[in-house]
Amino acid sequence: MSVFLDHASTTSLRPCAKEALSDALDFLGNPSSVHSQGRATRELLEKSRDKVAKACGANRSEIIFNSGGTEGNNHAIKGIFWDRVTKDPDCKVIISSRTEHHAVMDPVQWLGENQNAEVVYVEHSPNGMIDLDSLRSLVSKHQQRVALISLMWVNNETGVISDIPAITEIASEFDIPVHSDAVAAFGHVPIDFQASGLTAMTLSGHKVGAPIGVGALVVARSAKPISLVHGGGQERSLRSGTMNYPLAASFAAAAKEAVTELDHEMARLGALKDQLEAAVMEAVPSAIITAQGANRAAYNAHFVFPGTQSDAMLFLLDQKGVCVSAGSACQAGVLGPSHVLLGMGFSHLEASACVRVTLGKTSTLQDVQQFLTALEQVHPVALQATPA
Known part of the structure; x- marks a missing residue:
């Protein structure tokens, strides 16, 4: 599913x-x-x-x-x-x-x-x-x-x-x-x-x-x-x-x-996001939470996975039934380095290796767990698929 x-x-x-x-x-x-x-x-x-x-x-x-x-x-x-x-x-x-x-x-x-x-x-x-x-x-x-x-x-x-x-x-x-x-x-x-x-x-x-x-x-x-x-x-x-x-x-x-529903959903999604980020960092210690320490919206978790490429990660996760993105969906489906991360000072390679996970009203702990299972499976493949 x-x-x-x-x-x-x-x-x-x-x-x-x-x-x-x-x-x-x-x-x-x-x-x-x-x-x-x-x-x-x-x-x-x-x-x-x-x-x-x-x-x-x-x-x-x-x-x-x-x-x-x-x-x-x-x-x-x-x-x-x-x-x-x-x-x-x-x-x-x-x-x-x-x-x-x-x-x-x-x-x-x-x-x-x-x-x-x-x-x-x-x-x-x-x-x-x-x-x-x-x-x-x-x-x-x-x-x-x-x-x-x-x-x-x-x-x-x-x-x-x-x-x-x-x-x-x-x-x-x-x-x-x-x-x-x-x-x-x-x-x-x-x-x-x-x-x-x-x-x-x-x-x-x-x-x-x-x-x-x-x-x-x-x-x-x-x-x-x-x-x-x-x-x-x-x-x-x-x-x-x-x-x-x-x-x-x-x-x-x-x-x-x-x-x-804002107060309730902020608390619920914030707790889910915290679990998600902690589990991602445990599964992939090299991962970077891009806005660590900033005041962030409760529903957004944004990562860099060094040594991978965003398009490979998105494709492989999609094959496992997990729909996420690298960033904005308003660029006619064209993937490239994130201008947001470039503007924050990330390198071109890092800005080309990001994955955005965003939660909503229908999101559950089971959804997060399915993403984490898929991530553990696809991350090694994405590393191998990325040119040296």
Whole structure:
């Protein structure tokens, strides 16, 4: 029987989300229509907006429904940059990190290559934590020329949790807007948008048990990033198009349940992760826990197995019925050295030998034990398969 331990890539559809989607599909009406059936779908949409807002500590008017994390990150980064540079052409510095998800790295790099943005990167500690002194130095150097800062809340590969309030406090000295990709954080660590000091925050539905294709960009009421999509003016004129109330309802149901269960699941999955990591280090003493000592999300265990290659490890584990990954699944299935580990200072060989095990609502001790049994069997084979 196959064991799924790749919940950071996507996770099981929650029954409550499936039920909410099914119920919403029975509605007929455009939420922008003024007739009774249109008003009914609008009411459903706004109730969904309220649930997501409560789940992430935001005001309901700050929730902009969209298709998910990649769209949200592109909208926040490009939209805030364009808004800032339109008001002040010299305000074109973007501060980010070399360990971000590609849905942040790529739009930042695109702005640098095509829109004259000046991209600078913060440094990290060896365990992947943002170096706040480095951030403070960059902010002090560029001051009012900084268009925005974009730093993720939880790293999708290593599980490292960033100190977002400390980051926004540094930015506040020069009124710099801060965006955070919270896709790997929402539903897994406590999130409070209004207390965080953020200007914008990205959420994705399928990471918390909703269907793929729905998410939200949380945008402070004081901000108005330039829209990527112009049309009917829906979603505060930030994301035009007919609102997808069935997916919004499903996302809201999943988000509410995930946050309600958060404390219990953090404790349960944290205990499982601790058992997993201890057993891996006993079975393969040469293994490296990549973010050892950092504040990490409870569901994420990320290893380097020196002398192996990620693709060989993943293939061999899959042959044993264990589904894990090396890192992000959003790179069209292309494996290479982890840019996250390279950004943390690991060597090219080490960054090419990583395995990510991520737990979810359906994960059990039996799943962990099956992974460990498979690991003991495949690790010697992977060592032999790796060129000297």
